[in-house]
Amino acid sequence: MTGADDARAREPHPRLRLDDSFASPIRFSLMASLTEGIEIDFGTLADIIQAGDSALSKAISHLQAAGYIAARKGYVGSRPRTWVRSTGAGQKAFAAHLEALRAIVETGGQTL
Structure with a gap:
């Protein structure tokens, strides 16, 4: 072995x-x-990531249960709205996930 x-x-x-x-x-x-620091309302988020309401709602619930995002509910006029933001734990976990992806790409380019 080398x-x-x-x-x-x-x-x-x-x-x-x-x-x-x-x-x-x-x-x-x-x-x-x-x-970091961005809070986006549900409708705008659905448009940005091009996801249906049900799929986005499930994703929000999953990430909220993991402690990675926080959601708050309120009203704009008489219409209910939900806003979503990442938590500190979510930002750290996502950064670590991205680093792992980068490491996988680097590892894949190495010869055996």
């Missing part, structure tokens, strides 16, 4: 650092849209 082979044998593959909460394309897109 030194590079030894290092690969000891280091876990970066895919093991992926967060399953972002496995869904809608949840991934939702988190990508909610950059």
